[in-house]
Amino acid sequence: MPSLAGFTATAALLADPARSAMLHALLGGEALTAGELARIAGIAPPTASGHLAQLLAGGLVAVHRQGRHRYHRLASEEVAAALEALGCLAALADGAAPRRRAWPHGEAFRTARLCYDHLAGRLGVGLHARLTAGAWLVPAPGGWRLSGEGAQRLAALGLDLDAARRARRFACDCMDWSERRPHLAGGLGRALAQALLRQGWLRRAAPRADDPFARRRLAPTPEGARVLREAFGLDLAA
Template structure:
């Protein structure tokens, strides 16, 4: 392909409103799921899927499959740089759209939410980080955590139902789950669910009426400080 054509092809990839909306969302540097990006762009899932395939073929985004989700993120810093350069041209000086703006769009959701049945967002990450720091869990293999003996003690003291979690047949015990807003793995699987159950049971978190957003109560804030050595 000639220089001209490859330039035009790359620019054309950015030149569609739906794809541009996706790329702008990805400018925050995090990985987003395909359905997320579809919602952001305001298009149906099949359309989004097609766009994402083309963006991948053009080398603008990378995909990582995790369970039944597929997470997409920008392929590199240079992609972000090129997009920002284009934005500065387009006069839409308005928003450096990056991290801070995207963050502000939905602060609560990013702060604390459930991912299926376990905690995600900053609170989920704080818990995971704390467990890792204290040596209560360790990465094992590509997709799992290992609960150490100290971790077992810690969970029991906290009131987490380890027996119940271990007894669930066919369910992974402690899974690494990529957190789309934090871009690092948090704790999922039966253990992640049991920990989340404990948070709800002890009144540390409350589900809001709609959606996946979760509110951290004052007691939860104190519990994070006391048990997890984390502030939120």
């Protein structure tokens, strides 16, 4: 059973406007740099740095260095769950109708979504697992490279592999926030997402003013579900 001190310390981390603005920005699942988070929270970089250090020490965010940038993301799904529960409570107190999910990042968001320009959610994680398990992708310095069979089969799905190879990184892992396992980023991840969207196998949700994350939500079309099952053995309903 957690100590009361730990409980209040964690709650205190959420009780500051700047910190909670940062956390809510990270709810989308993308990793953001300290500077971006400072701008979002409307505070100076030194202040943001201090807040992020606290969130890190409190285990609410995790950090990931990349060059001179430091990317921050939510540390675990429990953080998102706590934010959601508290948000639900605050909405009730505001006199809002007693809705159960105050945040729109529910189950639908975890099935398939865009992370930057590549695929995330169960779809992204499942593809990563399938491509590596089937040796379509094989380890390479700094990430992955395509095997001969992998290149052939992905090209057959309409991926622009030449464009993918021109990217700064061809294929690397990106930690999936909701699944806690990696999905595929880099030029290949981008090419994969573009191909599935271009062929009409995935469809983007319509942007909504009241939901800044709607534009990143994805859903497979019936035809797309068939292709994913046949080509990769993926069943998103599972």
